[in-house]
Amino acid sequence: MTVILLRHGVSTSNTARTLAGRSAGVELTDRGAEQARAVAERLAQLPIEYIVHSPLLRCQRTVGPLAEKFGLEPEYDDQLIEVDYGDWTGQPIADLLTEPLWKVVQQHASGAVFPNGEGLAQVQSRAVAAIRARERAYAEKHGRDVLWVACTHGDVIKSVLADAFGIHLDGFQRIVVEPASISVIRYTPTAPYVWRLNDTGSDLSALAPSERHGASTSTATAPTATSGPVPGGEIGGGSGADNGNAEQ
16 A cells, blocks of 8 residues: 655745644645646656545645545544644744743653644644544455555654654654655555655656555655755755645
């Protein structure tokens, strides 16, 4: 089973440099909408069978062009929703940088619990369980490798990738996930394999399932490492992303 983890495109909260969290009505910017259309074109060559997304608007908007391209009805999954940042929701990133909890989020994520919100360990638990449950369901239904898309949020994706890499959650801030990027995990009976990480433009044709990449036979290895993280947790200045490692 192979899942394409898609982060939503640039949102109005990203450009405002606030922590959107579960705030209602956070839209994609024009750039984010353009990214959503570009993702649909990039993935058009692949035999995608399911599209699942966080129930928040920015993820719904991101998968819209993709669903239209494939003629699929997207499904939302509450377990893939953004982190509940509690009292931090909607706050400017610049203000949150001064909070003592910020250092905990960066250095000891497994111990970070947002005020009146949820903990990052809880986020990882629910997100990995949601992905794994769908993997099992699709395997039982089809008996072969199924390629599907899960569109969700930065911290959620990073926590799932940390699990796939077999690294402790305290190291998940070392993983960078840009808006509209894709990261790909192929799950096998023995281990998950990360095929793409923070991919925003490479050829994806190798992801198409084949006999060699069946659910029980895959021996894929991790992809080439991306460049290291930069202050603020995003790569480059053109994405319009937030200036913080608590992603949106």
